[in-house]
Amino acid sequence: xxxxxxxxxxxxxxxxxxxxxxxxxxxxxxxxxxxxxxxxxxxxxxxxxxxxxxxxxxxxxxxxxxxxxxxxxxxxxxxxxxxxxxxxxxxxxxxxxxxxxxxxxxxxxxxxxxxxxxxxxxxxxxxxxxxxxxxxxxxxxxxxxxxxxxxxxxxxxxxxxxxxxxxxxxxxxxxxxxxxxxxxxxxxxxxxxxxxxxxxxxxxxxxx
Ligand SMILES: O=P(O)(O)OC[C@H]1O[C@H](OP(=O)(O)OP(=O)(O)O)[C@H](O)[C@@H]1O
Ligand SMILES: O=c1cc[nH]c(=O)[nH]1
Ligand SMILES: [Mg+2]
Numbered sequence: 702x703x704x705x706x707x708x709x710x711x712x713x714x715x716x717x718x719x720x721x722x723x724x725x726x727x728x729x730x731x732x733x734x735x736x737x738x739x740x741x742x743x744x745x746x747x748x749x750x751x752x753x754x755x756x757x758x759x760x761x762x763x764x765x766x767x768x769x770x771x772x773x774x775x776x777x778x779x780x781x782x783x784x785x786x787x788x789x790x791x792x793x794x795x796x797x798x799x800x801x802x803x804x805x806x807x808x809x810x811x812x813x814x815x816x817x818x819x820x821x822x823x824x825x826x827x828x829x830x831x832x833x834x835x836x837x838x839x840x841x842x843x844x845x846x847x848x849x850x851x852x853x854x855x856x857x858x859x860x861x862x863x864x865x866x867x868x869x870x871x872x873x874x875x876x877x878x879x880x881x882x883x884x885x886x887x888x889x890x891x892x893x894x895x896x897x898x899x900x901x902x903x904x905x906x907x908x909x
Pocket of ligand 2: 780833835892893894895897898899900902903
């Protein structure tokens, strides 16, 4: 597994702004979207191209175009929905596979409540989008689900990740690449990332 922590100064700047205790719902949503654009670009740099004939104004040329179907984006409800518009602005033809998982506040185990994976997922790369990778339980359940559904090529994008979550994914799914805005220090006893963002879903949906 490759773990790419973004080096882009705008990513670092925007993650810092997201941490502001007094941030409005509007600003949190806007920054989440902007970061999703930047990180989706980073996560798609290795898409395969093939030269195909294209008729342009000066005649027929051999033009580099995507060789395969566009990836399916996999937002994890709820918070992952905040990243969907930004990711779709880079992959406008992507099909979307929605996964509903909610962490139990006591056990920190993910509870599954919805899933709708595109039926041709075995022919596409999947890109998971979720702002937070904490204990790793939610991402692990999503990776297991995608693989059980036949998906062979998976990447995941997180705005902020804890070392604990990265380690669990590395051990269980060494073939999956992670694209991360910022790797934070640790988890607290309640499984929240420190310094982190707090509850990203609550901040995006205004349910604080
Ligand atoms: O790595 P983990 O320890 O599993 O935690 C990460 C998960 O927690 C958050 O979702 P949450 O359960 O709060 O649901 P929500 O998006 O509905 O708020 C977050 O968006 C991830 O999906
Ligand atoms: O810090 C955390 C951990 C899990 N989920 C969040 O939204 N934030
Ligand atoms: Mg939440």
